[in-house]
Amino acid sequence: MKLALIGFGQAGGKIVDEFLAYDERVGDGFVQTAIAVNSATTDLHGLEHIPQDNRVLIGQARVKGHGVGADNELGAEVTEEDIDEVQGAIDKIPIHEIDAFLIVAGMGGGTGSGGAPVLATHLKRIYTQPVYGLGILPATDEGGIYTLNAARSFQTFVREVDNLLVFDNDVWRSAGETVASGYDRINQEIVERFGLLFAAGEVNQGDHVAESVVDSSEIINTLDDGVSTIGYARETVDSSSDGLLSTFRDTDEFDEGAATNRMTSLVRKAALGRLTLPCDVASADRGLVVTTGPPEHLNRKGVERGRQWLEDETGSMEIRGGDYPIPDSNEVGAIVLLSGVTDVPRVNQLQQVAIETQDRTNALQAKADEDLASLVDTGGELDALF
Numbered sequence: 001m002k003l004a005l006i007g008f009g010q011a012g013g014k015i016v017d018e019f020l021a022y023d024e025r026v027g028d029g030f031v032q033t034a035i036a037v038n039s040a041t042t043d044l045h046g047l048e049h050i051p052q053d054n055r056v057l058i059g060q061a062r063v064k065g066h067g068v069g070a071d072n073e074l075g076a077e078v079t080e081e082d083i084d085e086v087q088g089a090i091d092k093i094p095i096h097e098i099d100a101f102l103i104v105a106g107m108g109g110g111t112g113s114g115g116a117p118v119l120a121t122h123l124k125r126i127y128t129q130p131v132y133g134l135g136i137l138p139a140t141d142e143g144g145i146y147t148l149n150a151a152r153s154f155q156t157f158v159r160e161v162d163n164l165l166v167f168d169n170d171v172w173r174s175a176g177e178t179v180a181s182g183y184d185r186i187n188q189e190i191v192e193r194f195g196l197l198f199a200a201g202e203v204n205q206g207d208h209v210a211e212s213v214v215d216s217s218e219i220i221n222t223l224d225d226g227v228s229t230i231g232y233a234r235e236t237v238d239s240s241s242d243g244l245l246s247t248f249r250d251t252d253e254f255d256e257g258a259a260t261n262r263m264t265s266l267v268r269k270a271a272l273g274r275l276t277l278p279c280d281v282a283s284a285d286r287g288l289v290v291t292t293g294p295p296e297h298l299n300r301k302g303v304e305r306g307r308q309w310l311e312d313e314t315g316s317m318e319i320r321g322g323d324y325p326i327p328d329s330n331e332v333g334a335i336v337l338l339s340g341v342t343d344v345p346r347v348n349q350l351q352q353v354a355i356e357t358q359d360r361t362n363a364l365q366a367k368a369d370e371d372l373a374s375l376v377d378t379g380g381e382l383d384a385l386f
Ligand code: GDP
Pocket: 008, 009, 010, 011, 012, 014, 015, 068, 069, 070, 105, 106, 107, 108, 109, 110, 111, 112, 113, 136, 137, 138, 139, 142, 146, 169, 183, 184, 186, 187
């Protein structure tokens, strides 16, 4: 499906930059336009792939290109004030050519956390295309303020978008990595999963000999509302023509049964393995199973079995399925999109920590005000200047 990607804040911009690189690599062209919005000049300069003209600096009058710190209320304010600047970049998008908007932002910071929901409200008011969010949750060790920002932004963003796809940094970090190299690797994981899903909806039926190519309307119908998460599993196969020929020679015909079994087990692995946002799979309202790989390794039976398994697992009648043929690939894979998930312990934990942080911050503020008043107070023996 064709997307207008808008990266908000530092994390959002970097991830959209990666999406562009990925899109060029896979060549199926799901990115129609990529825009970055930020209140910090240096973050915009650091991007590599997003065209200069599509980089929008907001909040210049208030923060002079230095960013909003981790103040997401300020992030929301400057976005509202400068929404015309953002609209200026959006005006250049050939809107009739896109299937949806996708706003990408780290939820724990300031600019993206505050600005992304404001932009979602704005876009929904103007356009008929769905507006999706891709929200990145902070790792638990980033501290209370990031958690509080994320919890408040999450609440607002979910309400304002048609669907919020979530990626939790906490689940994906590795011990012993520097923050920078960690993010580089994590951003690859993000782009690969969500990129595969969106690229899948962009393949033309006529392009390949495929039995049931997934279509952008199936992605849109699955992303109907609420919160979504993605699982992905893959396996190397021998797809060289030599390898295939020898498979045909050895067994006389390509082993259809083995391909079906492999697909079914990949679908299970994808759904029960590490999700971008861990949740109870049974709580999903809707789902989409996409099998990927060389066309000769994809078969209708494999998708159908995987789809049926997910239907049993979720108890949902709205599980869709399809293929994303990738000729010349040496991997087969399965992407499982779970949408409308409601049993998400991580979100409950995030909210709990956020409430505690908010209470503690308010108490500390009240105490600081009191202490300052008593420091300045002379019991009426001195008069203030004015
Ligand atoms: P903003 O520029 O004010 O919107 O804030 P940032 O985007 O810098 O940071 C917000 C949050 O995003 C942080 O708390 C991190 O959890 C996360 N983050 C920052 N950079 C990256 C990145 O490159 N990749 C990922 N996955 N997360 C990031």
